[in-house]
Each structure stands twice: as structure tokens, then as C-alpha cells.
Amino acid sequence: MSRVAILRYPGTWSERDFAHALSLVEGVESEIVWHEDADLHGFDVAIVPGGFSYGDYLRAGAIAKLSPATKELRRFAAEGGAILGSCNGFQILCEAGLLPGALIRNRDLEYRSDWVHVRVESDHTPFTRGSLGAVLRMPIGNGEGCWVADQKTLAETEARGQIVFRYVDAHGAATLEANPNGALANVAGVSNADGNVLGLMPHPERCAEALLGGTDGYRILANLAKVRHGTAPALYR
Amino acid sequence: MRFVARVLVRPKDEVRDPQGEAVLAALRSLGHDVAEVRTGKEIVVTFSAADEDAARATAERMGDQLLANPVIEDYEVQVESAKETRVPSR
Numbered sequence: 001m002s003r004v005a006i007l008r009y010p011g012t013w014s015e016r017d018f019a020h021a022l023s024l025v026e027g028v029e030s031e032i033v034w035h036e037d038a039d040l041h042g043f044d045v046a047i048v049p050g051g052f053s054y055g056d057y058l059r060a061g062a063i064a065k066l067s068p069a070t071k072e073l074r075r076f077a078a079e080g081g082a083i084l085g086s087c088n089g090f091q092i093l094c095e096a097g098l099l100p101g102a103l104i105r106n107r108d109l110e111y112r113s114d115w116v117h118v119r120v121e122s123d124h125t126p127f128t129r130g131s132l133g134a135v136l137r138m139p140i141g142n143g144e145g146c147w148v149a150d151q152k153t154l155a156e157t158e159a160r161g162q163i164v165f166r167y168v169d170a171h172g173a174a175t176l177e178a179n180p181n182g183a184l185a186n187v188a189g190v191s192n193a194d195g196n197v198l199g200l201m202p203h204p205e206r207c208a209e210a211l212l213g214g215t216d217g218y219r220i221l222a223n224l225a226k227v228r229h230g231t232a233p234a235l236y237r
Numbered sequence: 238m239r240f241v242a243r244v245l246v247r248p249k250d251e252v253r254d255p256q257g258e259a260v261l262a263a264l265r266s267l268g269h270d271v272a273e274v275r276t277g278k279e280i281v282v283t284f285s286a287a288d289e290d291a292a293r294a295t296a297e298r299m300g301d302q303l304l305a306n307p308v309i310e311d312y313e314v315q316v317e318s319a320k321e322t323r324v325p326s327r
Contacts, residue, residue, distance in 0.1 A: 063303075
């Protein structure tokens with residue numbers, strides 16, 4: 001059994017969706033954990049879900065990074081725990097310095113609520129194992145989803161295989177039109193150098209059953225059943 | 238002594254500023270001959286410090302720790318001593 005902690009900050013809104021989606025995955029046991037009480041000992045995976053933590057005041061994720069949960073996430077990551085941040089969770093992990101780059105206002109200033117296609121560019125994360133090259137269809141819902149980094153960071157991130165998801169069209173081509181927010185190099189998700197921390201703008205928890213119009217998110221979440229604490233870097237580096 | 242620090246946060250030159258681009262288009266629609274617009278924010282912090290240098294150092298720490306994200310933003314600090322203001326008693 002893989003034990004998954006789903007963090008809840010004030011303003012988080014996807015934690016119950018994650019709990020529901022994970023209830024569909026055999027071999028996973030999840031628990032919603034209040035950020036101030038986050039003690040990740042005994043967990044195999046930590047999820048930082050989407051929402052509007054602290055109202056997105058100042059910058060998305062900027063105030064949430066000051067939570068005691070950040071220190072705990074840093075310890076958990078250093079020990080090889082697997083961390084998945086989606087949407088606002090991705091923004092929090094970037095603000096906390098656990099992932100490279102930053103997420104800024106969308107190119108067209110729009111809040112984008114859409115289905116997008118992303119191509120899996122790396123299987124060096126516990127979450128994308130067995131999906132390299134797959135084109136997944138998942139929903140997004142964000143106003144600050146445009147990933148940016150300086151040229152040096154982008155080059156390093158590319159070279160180390162840390163670009164994990166890229167916006168593509170239905171045929172897998174990373175075109176300008178397929179990019180919903182102007183993200184640099186069509187980046188939809190990145191990992192840390194070890195591959196055990198992953199952030200993405202799409203919502204896998206919102207497409208884990210046919211009733212919701214898609215099941216590609218299940219492919220990501222199903223991998224959680226195999227994750228055991230501390231194994232991530234050694235196995236996936 | 239009390240000081241007021243104005244922390245001016247701006248997107249770095251190489252970071253796109255879609256808000257600035259929208260304002261640019263809006264100003265042009267009003268007939269203004271505008272070449273470029275960059276938007277940012279001003280955060281005004283009032284606090285006590287021993288002197289102006291200490292106040293500036295404190296404000297810069299606030300900028301580094303929280304007020305600006307060094308990946309995408311630059312900031313500038315302007316410090317002045319706070320004018321005597323009477324805090325209304327409840």
C-alpha cells in the first residue's frame with residue numbers, strides 16, 4: 001500500500017478531487033493533511049493540489065511557500081520522497097525553490113479553462129513511468145500558468161531531462177497554437193534534477209474517470225501505487 | 238525611529254509583461270503615441286529601525302525573502318522616515 005498525503009492550504013480547492021481520484025487507484029491510501037500539521041513521516045508521496053492558496057496574494061504561491069509545510073516538503077524531497085504539485089501546487093513548488101523557473105500571468109491575460117494535450121517528455125519521474133512519448137489530454141484552469149525561466153535555467157533544465165510535459169496539439173506537435181498561455185518552450189510541467197519532485201499545470205485528478213470526459217490523468221495517478229518512500233531518486237535518476 | 242519603505246517590484250527586462258502590453262494597446266487606443274509600457278507594483282511597508290541604513294537593509298531582506306521573486310522580478314527600495322502620524326485609539 002502506498003500512502004499519499006494531500007496537502008491543504010487555506011484556499012486549496014483540489015484536495016478532495018485528488019482524494020476521490022486516488023480512491024479509484026488500487027494500492028493507494030490517501031489522507032488530506034492541513035499544511036500547518038504536515039508531518040510526512042510514514043508517507044510515500046506528497047501531493048500539493050491546485051486552488052488559490054492565500055488568495056494568490058502578492059504572487060501565486062508566494063505566501064504558501066512560507067508555510068511550515070515547505071520545510072517538511074524540502075526534507076521529504078531530500079530523502080527521496082515523491083512530490084507532485086498540480087496547478088497552484090506547481091506554483092507553490094516553484095516559489096519554494098523546489099522546482100526551477102516561475103509561473104507568470106498567461107500571455108493573453110485570460111484565465112484559461114480548457115482541455116489541452118501534453119506530451120510526456122521524460123519518464124525519469126515516478127509519476128510518468130511507462131508513459132514516455134505519450135500524448136495525454138488533460139484539463140487546465142489557471143490565470144498564471146505561463147512557465148518562464150532564464151536562458152541558462154532553461155538550457156540546464158532541458159539538458160537534464162527535467163522538462164516532463166510539453167503542450168502539443170492532438171498529433172503531438174509542440175506548436176504555438178497548442179500553447180495555451182505562452183509558456184517558454186511549451187513547457188507544461190518540470191521536475192527537479194533528481195526527478196522525484198514534479199510540477200505541472202494540468203489537473204490529472206480531474207480526468208481520472210470516464211464520467212469526467214477523460215481518463216488520461218489516471219495514467220499518472222496509477223503510478224502512485226508503486227511508489228515507496230525513499231526509492232525515487234535511486235530508481236529514477 | 239519609524240521608516241516607510243517603498244518597495245517597487247518590476248518584471249525583469251527579459252520577462253514578458255502581458256499586463257503592460259494590454260495597457261500599451263489601451264493607451265494607443267486613446268490616441269497616445271506610446272512606445273512601451275511596463276507594469277509593476279509598489280509595496281509600502283512601515284516599520285521601526287535604528288537608522289536609515291538599517292531600515293534599507295531590512296527592506297531589502299523583505300524583498301529577497303518574499304516581496305519579489307528573483308526568478309522573474311527586480312525590485313528597488315526607497316526609504317524615508319515616517320511622518321508623525323497619530324494612531325487612532327479604539
